[in-house]
Amino acid sequence: MAQDDVYPVSLACGDCPIQHRAVCARCDSEELVELEKIKYYRSFEAGQTVIWAGDQMDFVASVVSGIATLTQTLEDGRTQMVGLLLPSDFVGRPGRARAAYNVTATTDILMCCFRKKPFEEMMDRTPHIAQRLLQMTLDELDAAREWMLLLGRKTAREKIASLLSIVARRDASVNMSTAAARMTFDLPLTREAMADYLGLTLETVSRQMSALKRDGVIELQGKRHVTVPDMDRLLLEAGDDSDGGFLV
Amino acid sequence: MAQDDVYPVSLACGDCPIQHRAVCARCDSEELVELEKIKYYRSFEAGQTVIWAGDQMDFVASVVSGIATLTQTLEDGRTQMVGLLLPSDFVGRPGRARAAYNVTATTDILMCCFRKKPFEEMMDRTPHIAQRLLQMTLDELDAAREWMLLLGRKTAREKIASLLSIVARRDASVNMSTAAARMTFDLPLTREAMADYLGLTLETVSRQMSALKRDGVIELQGKRHVTVPDMDRLLLEAGDDSDGGFLV
DNA sequence: GAAAGGGCTTGATCTGAGTCAAATTCTGTT
DNA sequence: AACAGAATTTGACTCAGATCAAGCCCTTTC
Numbered sequence: 001m002a003q004d005d006v007y008p009v010s011l012a013c014g015d016c017p018i019q020h021r022a023v024c025a026r027c028d029s030e031e032l033v034e035l036e037k038i039k040y041y042r043s044f045e046a047g048q049t050v051i052w053a054g055d056q057m058d059f060v061a062s063v064v065s066g067i068a069t070l071t072q073t074l075e076d077g078r079t080q081m082v083g084l085l086l087p088s089d090f091v092g093r094p095g096r097a098r099a100a101y102n103v104t105a106t107t108d109i110l111m112c113c114f115r116k117k118p119f120e121e122m123m124d125r126t127p128h129i130a131q132r133l134l135q136m137t138l139d140e141l142d143a144a145r146e147w148m149l150l151l152g153r154k155t156a157r158e159k160i161a162s163l164l165s166i167v168a169r170r171d172a173s174v175n176m177s178t179a180a181a182r183m184t185f186d187l188p189l190t191r192e193a194m195a196d197y198l199g200l201t202l203e204t205v206s207r208q209m210s211a212l213k214r215d216g217v218i219e220l221q222g223k224r225h226v227t228v229p230d231m232d233r234l235l236l237e238a239g240d241d242s243d244g245g246f247l248v
Numbered sequence: 249m250a251q252d253d254v255y256p257v258s259l260a261c262g263d264c265p266i267q268h269r270a271v272c273a274r275c276d277s278e279e280l281v282e283l284e285k286i287k288y289y290r291s292f293e294a295g296q297t298v299i300w301a302g303d304q305m306d307f308v309a310s311v312v313s314g315i316a317t318l319t320q321t322l323e324d325g326r327t328q329m330v331g332l333l334l335p336s337d338f339v340g341r342p343g344r345a346r347a348a349y350n351v352t353a354t355t356d357i358l359m360c361c362f363r364k365k366p367f368e369e370m371m372d373r374t375p376h377i378a379q380r381l382l383q384m385t386l387d388e389l390d391a392a393r394e395w396m397l398l399l400g401r402k403t404a405r406e407k408i409a410s411l412l413s414i415v416a417r418r419d420a421s422v423n424m425s426t427a428a429a430r431m432t433f434d435l436p437l438t439r440e441a442m443a444d445y446l447g448l449t450l451e452t453v454s455r456q457m458s459a460l461k462r463d464g465v466i467e468l469q470g471k472r473h474v475t476v477p478d479m480d481r482l483l484l485e486a487g488d489d490s491d492g493g494f495l496v
Numbered sequence: 497g498a499a500a501g502g503g504c505t506t507g508a509t510c511t512g513a514g515t516c517a518a519a520t521t522c523t524g525t526t
Numbered sequence: 527a528a529c530a531g532a533a534t535t536t537g538a539c540t541c542a543g544a545t546c547a548a549g550c551c552c553t554t555t556c
Binding site: 438439440450451454455457458471 | 503504505506
């Protein structure tokens with residue numbers, strides 16, 4: 001994906017069919033053109049820390065390609081992942097200066113950045129941007145709260161099933177397919193990262209993955225490729241009554 | 249508190265010394281006057297459900313007095329509190345129609361409401377409101393993420409200590425006192441509500457409260473009045489390295 | 497002031513997930 | 527193809543917190 005083909009569309013538009021990806025030709029609005037003028041790119045390798053908690057943040061950014069994680073840490077090293085940054089997701093905030101969590105690249109990533117000052121000035125001129133940013137933040141807040149339910153009240157098995165169904169759903173929306181009964185996807189996380197996300201240990205994650213496999217809920221090809229023979233069964237295991245609505 | 253004395257200041261202003269309370273005379277700005285024109289009030293008794301998950305939301309609102317909780321529930325009844333609504337806190341969102349969680353009054357509450365349509369029109373005219381709302385939402389997101397760390401990685405004792413220090417801090421900011429070493433405050437939650445907030449059972453909450461009392465970290469007068477002889481000790485028990493920054 | 501009921505505490509026991517340790521599979525490299 | 531190192535799985539054991547079950551302490555009510 002060449003840099004110059006990329007637009008940070010999620011900031012300008014919430015209605016694109018491929019809204020969770022970075023490129024959308026339909027979005028060539030005025031705001032987008034303005035955003036284009038003040039953007040610049042930074043790339044990071046897998047494993048690199050993009051932002052340290054406590055860092056002075058003089059920019060905001062949106063992920064163009066790759067995956068990064070938001071994590072919080074206790075002094076003694078216990079860590080909890082608090083968010084996943086996927087292409088088109090936004091990080092940083094206007095105003096206040098210090099980062100509240102670490103952002104680490106899981107794969108090689110490319111980020112589309114805006115220095116804070118011009119970005120804020122632009123927000124003042126085009127209310128649409130602030131409103132879109134508000135929408136996105138509210139969605140993230142809903143997702144965070146759904147995650148709180150998972151962390152506080154679900155069993156290890158339910159947690160794993162929930163995570164798998166979220167990754168599957170995201171994958172489905174990328175592929176634009178309707179939610180098929182049977183589907184296959186890649187797990188972009190190590191067992192350790194899954195554990196940090198779910199508030200478990202990696203051993204427990206591994207055991208529950210094996211259990212789900214033994215019970216026929218999932219099939220594994222290698223460690224990272226997952227096939228779900230029956231999506232409804234997986235959702236049942238996840239314990240969500242609603243039809244989902246997780247956002248990742 | 250007479251209704252007519254009340255302004256939903258948090259929407260108009262983020263800089264008031266009493267920003268987490270509802271009344272601020274300094275805030276008589278133009279936006280505030282506009283907000284005044286479209287507001288109306290609703291009150292609820294303790295125990296009443298203000299909003300059901302899935303409800304059509306045709307209004308947004310800000311708490312004037314009293315306390316309400318946001319909760320999410322699994323089919324089988326397991327519940328997780330995902331937020332606390334205190335005076336000046338905001339609930340609801342422009343755009344999208346359905347509520348994602350239950351809102352229940354803990355005490356009698358008074359809410360300052362705005363029908364969605366006029367509120368959105370106003371947001372279009374005064375970008376300041378959208379930006380302020382964005383700030384508030386980002387603060388809530390940070391708080392939610394800090395809570396995820398608590399739910400995923402802290403021990404029962406640390407969870408209790410964290411909750412106490414949050415309530416204490418909020419109380420301190422209300423009383424405008426500097427963080428004193430020794431302080432006394434009211435716990436506005438039952439043991440069961442604390443359990444739902446912390447992802448524990450009420451028995452465990454009770455046991456840990458007793459343990460903290462036995463160890464001299466807190467003193468209890470009755471069930472709801474807490475004295476913390478040494479705030480630093482409590483913060484140490486909470487396991488947070490940082491100087492806090494929780495928002496409730 | 498007796499009874500009733502809700503909130504809270506305490507005890508005994510159980511269990512799901514953590515811990516520690518070892519074996520296994522996968523990956524890339526020479 | 528053999529090796530090295532990391533990621534993952536599996537096993538044995540432990541323990542923090544859940545569950546089940548009384549009992550206690552306040553209010554409220556008659």
